[in-house]
Every structure is written in C-alpha cells, then in structure tokens.
Amino acid sequence: MIDDRLKRLLTISGVSGFEDAVREYLVSELPESVDYRIDRVGNLIVKVGEGSPALLYVAHMDEIGFLVTGICDDGFLKFQRIGTIDASIVAGTSVTVHTKNGHVPGVIGIRPPHLGGGQGLEFDSLVIDVGVDSRQEAVALGVEPLQSVSFVRTPVTMAQNNVNCRTLDDRFGCYVLLKACHYAASANVRGSVTFVWSVQEEVGLRGARALANELNFDVAIPVDAYATSVPSHGNNSYTPVALGGGPVLRMFDHGSIASLPLAQWLTRIAADSGITIQAGSTGGETDGVPLQESGAHMVPLAVGIRYLHSLAETANLDDIENCAKLLNCVIDRLTEIDALV
C-alpha cells in the first residue's frame, strides 16, 4: 500500500520553476506547531529547535518536464525540455499543460511503425496535441507560451513492495522530510533541524544554491534518488543497489564526494537502529553540492531508483519508510554531531 501522503505528492505536478502546488500541499501537511517561511526563490523552510549543532535535511520539490515555447497555427504546441530528459522517452506520452484556466490534457505523438516509427525523430520536430485545430482554439483553452507541461503519471504498486511512478525523484524525498518534520515537532531536539523543500534542483541545484548563500549548517543531508540498475544487468561501472536493500549513502556522484566521517556516523546509527543501509557510487548530483561547498559535512541519503528520469521509475516502499526512520534516528542523536565538526 502506498501511503496517502506519498501518493498525493507523487501525483501533484511541479515542473522546475513551477513548484507552487507541491509547496502548497506540503504547507497544508506541516505540523501545526511549526512555523514556516518561503524564501525569495521559493524554497519552503521549516526550522525546529535552535542553535547548534545545526542539521539540514533538504529534498527537492521540482520534477523534470517541459515548457510551452510556442503555439503553431494549427494548434499544436512547441515545447522545450526542463531538466535532463532522454529524447527517446518523450514521443508517445501523455502530458498535462498547466494553463491559466486549469489543467489541459495533451499528447506528444509518435510516428507509427508503418511509417518508420520513432527512429530518427528529432526532439525539435515533436509537438503537443491538445485536441484543437487552430492557434485561436488553443488560446481559448488558456494555453500560452511559458506554461509548464508535466508527464501524466499514476503511482502503482508492483511485486515485493516496489512502486512505479515518474515522480519518485524526488517526491519520495519530500515525503520522507515531511515525516521527519512531524517527528521533530514532537521530539526534544537538542540543537536545530532545518527542513528545506527546495526548488529547481533539476535545472542546476538553483534552490539549494540560494539556500547555501543565506544559511550555514554543520551537517547537510540531501534526500534524493540514487540512479541504479538491475544487478547483473547493464555494463556501466556505477554501483548497483538492491531495491528493498535499504536506504543508500550516495558516497560518490558527479557533483561531490560525501563526507566520510558523517557517512561512518550514519552507518553506526543505522546499525544501532536495526536499519539496513547500502552505499555506492552513481551519476548526477544533489542539492548537497552547494551546501558542501559552503562548508557543511554532507552525505546524500538516497533511495535506489531504477530507470531514473523515465516513466518507468521504480523504487521500494520499505526503502522509503526506512529512510524516514533513519532521519528520525539522526534527530535523536543530534548532539553527536559536535564530535564531527
């Protein structure tokens, strides 16, 4: 079973730069006892406790998607990618255009195999069909350039308590932070824990960069995806992790090398708490990069997700829940951070 809050977070649209609906939902689900603020770029920030040690949990609200860039005379929409999207997954998908009049369903068509199929299709030749025959009809629907477009997605459970949904990256992280925030609000926090649901991670960690310019932390733990593959399948040199094998310490990626002392401490906490964890090296980068660059000990805590940035994104629900438990355990042992810094 998928938790209702996770299901809701997976379903809400929030392409980078258009995270409002995700943020509104998170605000509505925050514990009543905490105060929140939204910074100038749109990061949602909640601080529980005061002083040091200062711990940061961050997860990004945004998702990959598209931006309407123009309306053709025949009513088709031209668009551009927001975030890293392999062109091979775009054709033949259902999308939602987020207009001023509401959500407009559409389709990015695909050339049928009778006529050569998708092979050789150039991204620039793709258009969105919103079921109109002219520019005027599209405008009447409320469609305008610079509106966001998201993939249609439905969370479904699979065997072994796995779950498939396009937006697991990083709505699972938003969900985990929400759970930890509720825990912290009722716990005796000795120090401070700041929860940040960031914006625009998929287009260059822009929310986290703004955060790193404003605030300082002793320890920063971004909660994000770990791109993995099926063990014994594929031929890249990254570390495959098992779905259901526990949360993952993302020790090496394209943007950072994680703090070894912090990783060792997290490993001890996990072991003491009976939580199995994994560690590995993968691609991409996280919101932890600018925070590490501003001086914090940083380890990305992740959940293994297969087929990242595709409609086939798959993760394990137990891993997600254990990730949330581990965050709670860290809050319980906050004062031990002093020995690290």
Add this chain to the structure above:
Amino acid sequence: MKRLSALDTLIQIPAASGFERPIADWLVSYLDQYDLQIHRDAIENVWTSIGTGDTKIALFAHLDELGFVTTRLHPNGLVSCACLGNWDKFAYSGRPVILQGTNGPLNGVSLPMSANPDTAMLVDFGVSSDKEFRANGGEVLQPVWLRRDSVAYNGKRLVSRALDNRLGACALLEMIELFACGNLELEDTEVIFIWTAQEEVGFRGTKVLANTMDLSTLSVAVSIDAYPAVHTSGMKPHEGEPVLGHGPVLRGADYEGVSTNAVVQRVIDIASEHCIPLQCTFARGNNQASVFRGVPWGAMDFPVASLHSAVETIDVRDYQNMKKLLKQIIEQWCSLEKGRKGWYT
C-alpha cells in the same frame, strides 16, 4: 463530453493477439441481449448477422490489439518479451506495463532504451529472481500490454491504447444496436458482422474464416480498421494524407492490392450524397477484407494519430461520421446492386 458507448468497456479488456478469449467472452455476452445467432470458432473469431436477403455484406473489425508475450525468465528477475504485432521500440520502451499472471494482473515497467539498448523488450516486475517472478504468478507465454487509461478531452479527442481496433469493433456493435432499435432499415439484405482474432499478427483469424465460410454468396466484404493519421509529432505531410477530424479514410489501394473500384466509387457516392466527409488514400499496410479472395472488397479506416502506441488518438467526429457512413452503406447497398449484372457493368 459523451463517451463512446461500449467502447470504454472494450478498451478496458486487454486482448493481445492470441489472447482474445476474455474480450470474445464479453462480446458474446453483450450480443446476448439481442435475438441473434452468435457464432464463435476455435481461434476466437465471433460473428453474427442481421436481416435476410440476396445482398450479403460482410463487415470486419479485429478484436485483438498489439501486445507482448513473456518468452524468457532471467535469473536476475528481468523478463524477456516478444512483440505481438508491429511495434516500434520507441513506443514501448520505458513504459509501465501489465502482465496477466496466474494470480491476476502484475504491474511492471519495460526498460528504457538507456537501460536496454538491445532490440528485445525487457520487463522489470520488481522481483529480484525468476523464482520470485513465478511466486507472484508470472510464467512464460503470458500476455503483457502497456498500461494506459483512456482519456477524452476538449470535446474532440480520445486517447487510449487499443483504439486500433476497438473503434471498429464498437462501430459494428452500434450498427446492431441501430437495427435493434428500428433505426437501421434493411431491404433484401443480410449484414454479417465479424469480429476477428489475431489480425495484428497476419490476419490469422480472417484466414480461418476464408476457409470455413461460404464466400460465394457474399456481395461485398468491408474492413473497418485504423489508419495512421498525419497529426503526429515528427511526421511530415507527405508521410500520410489523412488528418484527424476530416472524416473516415477510404483505401483506394494498399499493399494487399487495389480495392474493388466499384466498391470504392459507391462508398464515395454515398458519402457525397449524405455530406459525410471522407478521405481517400493509398494505404501503407493491408487489410482483412482482401483475405476473402474473390469477394469484392473495400476498406474504411478511422484516422488514428500515434497508431500502435499507448497514446493512440482519434477525433470523435471521425467515429461519428464512420457510423453514419456505415449505416448508409448497409441501407443502400442493395438498391445500388439492383439492375447490375456484375461489378464491372
């Protein structure tokens, strides 16, 4: 927007080629409400007829859809699948899928091309071994299809998997409904409605019927199917003439041969007389009606964008116009034949 009658139900029942039994069961059950003699054969073709007379019109629509079948279980839990029908890898890679296992449906995802550059389809059902897959009801030779809910929008479009050819199957049902309600008049005419199996893998259902039915008395055979429309990303105008919303498509010829010219001309005349928009084209592909060798044949299609994908798209107006055209063809064919000694006089 008003949804298309029985089409919703037809779409919801998966029926990859060779796995048509559930949809054939539903069809037979649905037809039970009418006082008809229903036939069904070993390959899961279903047919029935209305009216009596010397003019005998056979209308075809296939029940099967593109799908996959599990062929090999790997030790790491991944499952190889073979394509049933003419798939393009771009249309199924990295998509959610459903398998009909022995314990019920099992959700999975096909590996994206970035994770599976090979040509064969690989599916991850969330299990870590072939043993786990079997424990969840999986096995080789089970059907798999793309997961996709149908969506109707903007009063014009309907998007779904399997519109090819549930549209045709549903249009035939609607002709029977019209007849049952007294809104379809037959003069010395018998209309035989044939829902075929395994069209997507080579007209195998139709080939069975061609050998088992008496074709000598048929006046005409008409296939109702789907045709790739030009309103598709990445397609250039020269890659297909039909467009969504401009009416049904009449095949002047296709890879199977040239349609019987007299049939084509009569359909054009009927459409013109009743102001029904019609698009005429040379078709890529072939059609079922021509399998009935020796019977005058024609083929009419729904223009479908993104054909053979999970987002097949139609303009609802084309569906309505196809129904109008079919009704007129059925009602007028008898009178058009009268006074003619043969098809070429």
